[in-house]
Amino acid sequence: MKMKMRLLFASLALLILAGCQGTPQMLGGDWSESQRVEFQNILKEDKYASICGLEPMYDAYLKDPKDEVLTQLMMGYTKNLANSCINVAAFKAKYGSNPKSFYDVDIQKVSDEAVKAELKSGKSIEDIFKPYIPTHPQFAKLLSHYHQMKGSGDKAKINKLKLNIERTKLMRLNHWDTYVFVNVPEFKFRLFEGTKQTMEFPVVVGMQSWQTPIFCSQMKYIVLNPTWNVPDNIARDELIPIIARDPSYLSRNNMIVRRDYNPDSTPVDPKSVDWKQYIGKGNKGKGIPYKIIERSSSRNALGTVKFMFPNKFSVYMHDTQAKKLFAKSFRAYSHGCIRLSQPQKLLNLVSNKYTSIPFDAVNKKAKSKKTCYVTLKTYINVQTAYLTAYVDGSGKLNFFDDVYSFDKRQTMKGSL
Numbered sequence: 001m002k003m004k005m006r007l008l009f010a011s012l013a014l015l016i017l018a019g020c021q022g023t024p025q026m027l028g029g030d031w032s033e034s035q036r037v038e039f040q041n042i043l044k045e046d047k048y049a050s051i052c053g054l055e056p057m058y059d060a061y062l063k064d065p066k067d068e069v070l071t072q073l074m075m076g077y078t079k080n081l082a083n084s085c086i087n088v089a090a091f092k093a094k095y096g097s098n099p100k101s102f103y104d105v106d107i108q109k110v111s112d113e114a115v116k117a118e119l120k121s122g123k124s125i126e127d128i129f130k131p132y133i134p135t136h137p138q139f140a141k142l143l144s145h146y147h148q149m150k151g152s153g154d155k156a157k158i159n160k161l162k163l164n165i166e167r168t169k170l171m172r173l174n175h176w177d178t179y180v181f182v183n184v185p186e187f188k189f190r191l192f193e194g195t196k197q198t199m200e201f202p203v204v205v206g207m208q209s210w211q212t213p214i215f216c217s218q219m220k221y222i223v224l225n226p227t228w229n230v231p232d233n234i235a236r237d238e239l240i241p242i243i244a245r246d247p248s249y250l251s252r253n254n255m256i257v258r259r260d261y262n263p264d265s266t267p268v269d270p271k272s273v274d275w276k277q278y279i280g281k282g283n284k285g286k287g288i289p290y291k292i293i294e295r296s297s298s299r300n301a302l303g304t305v306k307f308m309f310p311n312k313f314s315v316y317m318h319d320t321q322a323k324k325l326f327a328k329s330f331r332a333y334s335h336g337c338i339r340l341s342q343p344q345k346l347l348n349l350v351s352n353k354y355t356s357i358p359f360d361a362v363n364k365k366a367k368s369k370k371t372c373y374v375t376l377k378t379y380i381n382v383q384t385a386y387l388t389a390y391v392d393g394s395g396k397l398n399f400f401d402d403v404y405s406f407d408k409r410q411t412m413k414g415s416l
Contacts, residue, residue, distance in 0.1 A: 029117040031067050038125045039074060048133065049143060050077050051166050051415035052085035052149040074119065074198055075112050082132035083161075084106040084169040085412045095409055102313065102405065103386065105170040110133060135175050137195075141391035162398060163407060164389040171383065172216045179381035180219065182317075182338055184212050185388045187331040187398040191349070197393055199349065204320065204331045211404050212384055214337050217309040219380040221373055222350065224366045226306045229261045232333055233316060234294050240309075243292075244275035255294045261292075263371075276414035284329040296371050297379060304366060306341050306343035307350070309382040317382075319343040332403050338384075354378050 043058060051058060054076045061069045088105055092111060095101055110132070116266060118128045133139070142165045149158055173179070181190045184205045191199035206212035230239060242249050247270045250257065257268040268290060278288050294300055303319020313336060321337040325331055351362040354376045365372045388400045388407055402408065 020351065030071055030116055032122055034063045035119060035122070035125055036067075036070065038072065042050045043073065043077070045147070048129070049146060049162060050080035050085065051414070052080055054080070055414055071119070075110075075115060077127065078111045078115055078132060078293075081411075082110050085414065086166045086167040086170065086410050087413055088170070091410050098101060101211050102215065104172070104213070104215040108171040109168075125350075134170050134171065134173075136171055136173045136344075138387065138391060139165065141169065141227065141395075142389060142397075145391065145397045160407065161389050161397070163300065163412060164387050166412065167387060167410075173366045173381075173383055175189075176381045177373075178378075179383060180317075181389075182212075182382070183382060183390055184214065184386050186390055187400070189338070190345075191346070198262050199346065200393075201340070201342040202326050202331065203341065203346070204322070204325050204334050205403075206334050206336040207332050208404065209280075210335040212309075212338060213313045213315060214384050214386045215311065215313075216381065219307055219309040219350075219376060221308050221375045222347065222355075223306045223308060223371065223373055224362070224373045225296040225304060225319070225369055226300065226302045227263070227296050227371055228301050228392065230255075230292040230294065231335070232288050235288060237274075239292055240275050240278050240288075241393065243270060244279060245347050247271050247275075250292070253294065254297050254299065255292055258291050258293060259289065259317050259398065261291050261293065263281070268275075273325060275350070280399060296369065303343060305347050306331045307340075308347065315384075317343075330401075330403075350380070351377070356382060 040046070049254075052338055057069060057076070063072060072208065084105075088107070091103075092105075095103070126276055126337070142161060146161050146165055149161060152158070177195055178193045179191075181192065182188070182203060182205070183190070187203055187205060189199070189201050189203045190197055214347060239249075239273040249255075250270050257270050257273065258265045259268065267333060273290060278286060292301075299321060301321060303321060306318035308316050308318050314405070315338070316338050319342055322333075322339070323341075325333055325339070326341040347362070347366070351357065352359050355362065355374050356377045357374055365374070384406065386406050388402055389402070390398050392398060
C-alpha cells in the first residue's frame, strides 16, 4: 500500500513539473502572470498608441486590478490597433457618400473569442498583436517620434502626429515590397522597390473641389502619346459653356466630338449639337450623349505618357504641359489625376524593369507620336495617401497643411 502511495505521489509530482515546463501556468482564468506583466507594460507606455477611448477602464484597472477588466482592455486595445482610434463610423456617415472626397479605409475583423483563445493558449501579447500591427514603415517611424514628443507640451503637433499614426492603421498596404506612394498633402511621389526608396519627385494633385481620392490599386499598363478623354463632369462644368459660345474652340485645341470614346467611331460635327441644353443647374442630371476627346499631340494636356492603375474614379498619373506649377509649394490644381514632374524618369525605370518590351522599343513607340499601349509584366501597387505628418528618408519628421480638411473631419476616440 505504501509503495502504491509513493508511486502515486511521484506521478503527480511529474505531472506538475511537466505543467510548469510546458504551457505557462494560468492564474485566475485566461491570463498567465507573464502575459499580465507584458500587457501592463504595453498599457503603461501605450506602446502602440491604441489606448484611446479606454482611459476610464484603464484607470479603473489601476485602482482595482481585476483580470476581467484586463481582458476587456485587451479586446479594446487590439481593435484600436487593428482599426485605428479614428471614429471611422462617424467620418464615413458624414463624408462617405461624397464621390469627390473619397477616403478608403481597411477595416480588419477582430474576434473577441479568438483573442481570448490565444490568451488562454499562453501566447505572448506581442504575438497576439502581430497580425494587427501596421506594416507600412511610416507607422513605426511616426510612433517613435510620437513617444519622443509626448512630453514636449506642443499639443497641436502631438495631436496631428497621433492622427497620422492612426491613418497608417487604416491603409491597405500589406507587406508590399514594391509600390508607388503618393502623399497628397505633401505633393510628393515616391517609389519603393524591395522596401528601398528608389525615386522621389514633386507632383500636382487634385484641387479642393476635385480631390485626388485616397485609395490603393495596381499600375497595369502605360499609354504612350495618350489622347485625353474628357470626363463628362469636366466637359459640363468647363468646356461645354465655351463650346456653346464658340464651336471653333474644339478645332483650335485639337479636340473632336464622338458618340463614345472609341477612337474608330465617326466624329460628330460640333456645330450640329445644341450644347446649351447641357449647361446650367437645371440640366445637371441630363446625360451627355457626346464625348469630347483631345487627340495626342505635343500640346496634349496629358503630355507624352500616362500610367494607368484602373479604378472607379478614372484617376491616373500622367505627364503635363503645365510644368511651371511644380515650382510652387502648394500644388493642388488638377481634377483629381496626379501630374508628374518627372514622367520620363518613371517611364525609363518602369519600361526597363517591369515590361517585356525592350527599352529601345518603348522609346521608339514614344517617338512615333502614335497612341500605343505597353502592358506591365509585373504590376506595381499604387497607394495614394493622406499623411499630414511624414518621416522622410533622413529620419526628419515633417508636417504639412491640411489641404482637404481631413485633419478636421477625422475625430479620434478618447483623449491625449
